[in-house]
Amino acid sequence: MLRFDELFLRMSSESTLIIGAGPAGLAIAGQLHHLELPYQIVEQASTVAPAWYRHYDRLHLHTVKKLSHLPHKPFAESLPQYIPREDLVAYFEAYAKEKEINPDFGVTISSVKKEGQNWVATSTGGQVYPAKQVVICTGFNRKPHEPQWKGMERFKGKIVHSRFYKTGKAYAGQKVLVVGMGNTGAEVALDLFECGAKASLSVRGPINIVRRDTFGRPVQETAILLSKFPHVVGDTLGKLTSILTVGDLSPHGIERPDVAPARQLRETGKTPVIDVGTVDRIKAGDIRVFPTINSFGEEDILFDNGQREAFDAIILATGYRPALSEFLDSEEGIFDGNGYPANWKVEAQPGLYLLGYDVYTPGGLLLSIRRDSERIATDIASQS
Ligand SMILES: Cc1cc2nc3c(=O)[nH]c(=O)nc-3n(C[C@H](O)[C@H](O)[C@H](O)COP(=O)(O)OP(=O)(O)OC[C@H]3O[C@@H](n4cnc5c(N)ncnc54)[C@H](O)[C@@H]3O)c2cc1C
Numbered sequence: 493m494l495r496f497d498e499l500f501l502r503m504s505s506e507s508t509l510i511i512g513a514g515p516a517g518l519a520i521a522g523q524l525h526h527l528e529l530p531y532q533i534v535e536q537a538s539t540v541a542p543a544w545y546r547h548y549d550r551l552h553l554h555t556v557k558k559l560s561h562l563p564h565k566p567f568a569e570s571l572p573q574y575i576p577r578e579d580l581v582a583y584f585e586a587y588a589k590e591k592e593i594n595p596d597f598g599v600t601i602s603s604v605k606k607e608g609q610n611w612v613a614t615s616t617g618g619q620v621y622p623a624k625q626v627v628i629c630t631g632f633n634r635k636p637h638e639p640q641w642k643g644m645e646r647f648k649g650k651i652v653h654s655r656f657y658k659t660g661k662a663y664a665g666q667k668v669l670v671v672g673m674g675n676t677g678a679e680v681a682l683d684l685f686e687c688g689a690k691a692s693l694s695v696r697g698p699i700n701i702v703r704r705d706t707f708g709r710p711v712q713e714t715a716i717l718l719s720k721f722p723h724v725v726g727d728t729l730g731k732l733t734s735i736l737t738v739g740d741l742s743p744h745g746i747e748r749p750d751v752a753p754a755r756q757l758r759e760t761g762k763t764p765v766i767d768v769g770t771v772d773r774i775k776a777g778d779i780r781v782f783p784t785i786n787s788f789g790e791e792d793i794l795f796d797n798g799q800r801e802a803f804d805a806i807i808l809a810t811g812y813r814p815a816l817s818e819f820l821d822s823e824e825g826i827f828d829g830n831g832y833p834a835n836w837k838v839e840a841q842p843g844l845y846l847l848g849y850d851v852y853t854p855g856g857l858l859l860s861i862r863r864d865s866e867r868i869a870t871d872i873a874s875q876s
Pocket of ligand 1: 511512513514515516517534535536537540541542543544547551552553554555560599600601602629630631632633634676819847848849855856857858859
């Protein structure tokens with residue numbers, strides 16, 4: 493007769509291990525629950541979707557609700573088109589409850605490797621999780637990326653990564669520089685302005701910007717529709733729309749790249765800025781734009797064009813890194829030519845899946861998480 497620990501190992505090694513209980517982890521757990529397939533899920537934090545508890549207060553999804561929900565549970569009719577952060581948190585909690593998703597909380601996986609036919613994940617606390625398949629759902633935004641500049645350590649003001657930014661109220665009356673104009677940087681600058689701070693942006697190069705709603709239609713839906721046409725049509729219309737609706741920001745310090753938004757996304761994975769009001773504030777002169785930082789002084793910043801300006805605080809909206817190499821034993825087949833993680837199935841490592849890393853498809857990450865969770869679950873089911 494098998495001992496309990498042997499039985500546990502055998503049962504575990506016939507099931508799937510999901511690492512991370514953000515939206516991607518919840519999505520694949522929801523799919524496996526639907527198919528009545530066994531799985532275990534671990535999460536380093538103490539709640540599901542912890543990033544959404546942490547994100548800044550004013551955040552609403554930039555993607556529409558019908559294209560942003562998890563599998564088998566649309567958002568409630570009563571919720572608005574662009575879901576507010578706190579409603580999303582409640583939705584993720586309700587999803588976990590409804591689909592009976594009970595992660596092992598407080599478990600940080602520090603190693604994932606193949607042993608024989610099975611996968612073995614080990615936590616920092618020494619727990620061992622054997623599994624037939626592993627689905628990595630640790631997020632594209634796992635580690636904040638914090639560039640270093642000359643003299644940074646001398647700066648007397650506050651320097652904080654956008655990961656820790658909650659509201660502009662804490663900065664009212666202060667001169668604040670937001671470094672980086674991706675979606676987060678653009679919205680944080682707007683939030684700072686609306687909360688009474690003197691907000692500026694430091695912008696590194698040309699940026700594709702699209703309005704969240706264009707000609708009465710969500711830009712996400714338009715992008716998906718245009719992606720079905722030959723590229724030349726979608727790229728031309730997309731670029732034209734951006735020119736017509738956003739206008740020329742070059743007098744304010746922001747150039748438009750030659751490449752169309754859709755093509756840039758397709759080829760480099762760089763998402764255009766989906767504007768929710770920052771552009772108008774820049775045009776009105778309420779948010780100033782500076783070029784790349786050259787170096788820090790004690791109280792001021794020297795920019796690449798020789799301009800020098802004093803600031804009370806710096807918010808680094810400089811993005812994140814998935815940092816998969818920190819725990820994956822083998823990188824075979826993991827990264828593509830742009831250095832981004834492969835999506836869904838790692839062909840070179842049977843039984844290993846990645847969910848939540850598709851930066852190339854128009855429509856947003858939540859939509860691709862829903863789509864790919866289905867592909868992964870179907871693939872796992874075919875091997876059961
Ligand atoms: C500010 C912001 C706004 C966004 N808005 C939109 C939007 O409008 N529409 C859209 O489609 N997408 C949006 N996204 C992108 C994306 O949908 C979200 O980042 C989403 O949370 C991704 O889900 P995820 O599960 O892949 O990653 P995460 O939410 O980051 O979840 C990963 C989980 O893995 C856990 N974890 C990490 N490492 C380990 C480990 N070693 N061991 C155990 N657990 C671990 C983490 O604690 C976390 O809970 C936005 C992203 C950001 C940052």
